[in-house]
Amino acid sequence: MESDKKNENEEKSENIINSSTKSENIINSSMKKEIINTTSEKPKKGRKKLVHDYASRGLDICGVCKLKYNLGDRIPRILVHCGHTFCTSCLIRFYHVDHIRCPYCKKLINNIESVAKIESLPLNLNIFGELVKTDPLVMRLLDQDPENPNNLSTECSFHPGKQKHFYCSYHEQNFCRECIKSSHKLNECCVVDLYDIEKLYQLNEQNIKKNNLIVKCRKKTNGGKMRKEEFFIANY
Ligand SMILES: [Zn+2]
Ligand SMILES: [Zn+2]
Ligand SMILES: [Zn+2]
Numbered sequence: 001m002e003s004d005k006k007n008e009n010e011e012k013s014e015n016i017i018n019s020s021t022k023s024e025n026i027i028n029s030s031m032k033k034e035i036i037n038t039t040s041e042k043p044k045k046g047r048k049k050l051v052h053d054y055a056s057r058g059l060d061i062c063g064v065c066k067l068k069y070n071l072g073d074r075i076p077r078i079l080v081h082c083g084h085t086f087c088t089s090c091l092i093r094f095y096h097v098d099h100i101r102c103p104y105c106k107k108l109i110n111n112i113e114s115v116a117k118i119e120s121l122p123l124n125l126n127i128f129g130e131l132v133k134t135d136p137l138v139m140r141l142l143d144q145d146p147e148n149p150n151n152l153s154t155e156c157s158f159h160p161g162k163q164k165h166f167y168c169s170y171h172e173q174n175f176c177r178e179c180i181k182s183s184h185k186l187n188e189c190c191v192v193d194l195y196d197i198e199k200l201y202q203l204n205e206q207n208i209k210k211n212n213l214i215v216k217c218r219k220k221t222n223g224g225k226m227r228k229e230e231f232f233i234a235n236y
């Protein structure tokens with residue numbers, strides 16, 4: 001029974017590798033095209049295309065379960081030791097006592113004391129940002145416009161004094177902490193704190209703006225050229 005399961009997993013992993021190599025080739029060729037585009041007269045248009053190209057490149061889909069990432073049980077997380085991203089649900093499935101073996105590169109990630117620790121693996125902010133931006137409901141909920149009758153600081157009509165800053169991706173609605181206990185205990189329910197989502201989303205947006213500004217300033221002082229040593233691979 002156990003070895004059958006293992007084989008199945010191994011087979012699945014191989015499929016992932018095959019499909020990933022394919023999609024990497026696609027990414028490479030589309031990136032090359034992008035470079036050609038950006039050097040021609042319309043650089044802004046080319047860049048916009050790249051940003052909104054997540055779905056067509058298959059980057060919005062988890063390589064293991066082949067399902068779309070979401071803001072619930074399939075939030076995209078990075079296995080920090082190898083850098084590969086999978087949905088939280090699949091990472092939980094691949095969890096083994098105190099470790100996870102990356103389903104893509106087979107790297108062993110040790111010292112994950114409990115399944116709950118998976119939730120503290122960093123989010124893949126590129127994909128996460130796209131998820132928030134392309135979800136009209138979540139974007140509307142995050143909108144702090146006082147005219148909006150249903151934003152995350154609105155008071156719950158069942159629980160006075162409690163703000164509706166939780167969101168269930170199954171019921172597609174927001175509610176207060178008390179409502180979780182009474183109405184979102186189903187297996188299908190996946191509740192996230194919209195304040196966390198907002199904080200991360202704002203951070204991501206600020207980083208993009210800040211980094212763009214840095215690049216812009218450097219470009220001016222350097223005559224359009226970035227020095228090689230100004231790039232870094234990871235910030236931790
Ligand atoms: Zn998955
Ligand atoms: Zn890996
Ligand atoms: Zn409530």
Ligand SMILES: [Zn+2]
Pocket residue numbers: 168169170171183184185186188189190
């Ligand atoms: Zn629910």
